[in-house]
Amino acid sequence: MTSLSAMETHHHENQIHPGRIPHWRLVCNPGLCTQVVQSHHFEGHGTEDSPYVVGWLDSDPRNPYNWSLPRRALITCCISASSFAASLSSSAYTGAAKEVEQLFNVDTEVVTLGLSLFVLGFVVGPVLFAPLSELYGRQPVFISTYGTLAIFNAGAAGSKNIQTLLVLRFFAGVAGSSPLTNAGAQIADMYGPRLVGLAMSTFIIAPFIGPALGPIIGGYIGQNVGWRWVEGFLALFTGAMWLLGTLFIPETYAPVLLRKRAQTLTKASQPRRIYVRTFAAQKGLRFGSSELMTMLRCS
DSSP states (O other), X not given: OHHHHHHHXXXXXXXXXXXXXXXXXXXXXXXXXXXXXXXXXXXXXXXXXXXXXXXXXXXXXXXXXXSOHXXXXXXXXXXXXXXXXXXXXXXXXXXXXXXXXXXXXXXHHHHHHHHHHHHHHHHHXXXXXXXXXXXXXXXXXXXXXXXHHHHHHHHHHTOSSHHHHHHHHHHHHHHHHHHHHHHHHHHHHHOOTTTHHHHHHHHHHHHHHHHHHHHHHHHHHHXXXXXXXXXXXXXXXXXXXXXXXXXXXXXOOHHHHHHHHHHHHHHHOSSOOOEEEEGGGXXXXXXXXXXXXOEEEOO
C-alpha cells in the first residue's frame, strides 16, 4: 500500500502544469505552497538533527524555469521597461540644462554635475543592491528602490536651489541603479541555456536606448513647459514603471523562493516539523543528504 501510494503521489506531481498558479499569486506570495507540495514527502525526518530537505518538485509551478514562455516574456518586458525608465532619467535632465543654468545663475560645469552625480549613483548603488537581492530576493529590492527613484525624481522637480537638485539627482541615481544591476540576474533566474541569450539581448537594448532618447525627450519637454516638467515627467514615468513592476514582476531568485517555501511548510506542519532548503536546489536539481552544499535552517 505504501509503495502504491508513493507511485500515485509521484504520478500526481508529474501532472502539475507550470501555468496552474495564477500570476497574481506568484507576485503576492513568494512562499506559496500548493497542496501537492504540502503533501510531498521530502527527504529527511523533520527533526532538528534530520530536517526535511526542500527542493523543487518535478514540473514545479513555482520554479521560474517552469513558467510558461508568455509569462516569462511578460516579466522580461516589464524588467526591460523599468531599466529603460531608469536610464532615461539619467540623460533627460540635459535637455533642460540651459534653463537650469539661467534660473539658478550657475556655471555650465555645475549644471553638468546633475548628470555626473546621477551616473555616479549608478556606481554606488550596485554595491548595495546586488548583495541585498541575494539575501532578500529581487522583488523587495526592486519595490523599495524603484519607488525611491520615483520619489527623488519628484523631489528634484520641486528643487528651490541647485544644491538640492544635485543631491536629489545623486540619490535618484543610486536608487535607479537597482533595475540595471538586478535585471540580468532576474532573466538568468527564469531562462535556461537555450533562451537566456535571446532574453538577455532583448533586455540589454533598454539601457542603451534610454540615454539616447533622454536628451531629445528632455529637450522637447523643457522647451515647451519648462525644466521642472522634465523631472516631473521622469517622476510620473518611473512611478508608472514602479507600479507595473510591483503588480507583474514576481520573485525569481530560487534560493529565496525555497527558503520561503521551507518557512511556510515549517509553520504549517502539525505536529511541528523542521524544513530546510539547499543552495544546491536553486538550479532545480535534487540532491541526496550526502550531497548537500549548504543548509539554512528555518524557524
